[in-house]
Amino acid sequence: MGAxxxxxxxxxxxxxxxxxxxAIATLAAVAFxxxxxxxxxxxxxxxxLTGLIxxxxxx
Numbered sequence: 072m073g074a075x076x077x078x079x080x081x082x083x084x085x086x087x088x089x090x091x092x093x094a095i096a097t098l099a100a101v102a103f104x105x106x107x108x109x110x111x112x113x114x115x116x117x118x119x120l121t122g123l124i125x126x127x128x129x130x
Contacts, residue, residue, distance in 0.1 A: 110116055 111120075
């Protein structure tokens, strides 16, 4: 009986781990998206992408 109690206590201690890991991954994804947005709004990147698209379209 004592082993069951210990096993149940260990499982209960890990219950919140998945939620915390998802929260950290979500925060990292949002931070990466913010950095990507700032980079893509920059003038140099916009000019580079516009040039690549124009070249791809034959213009």
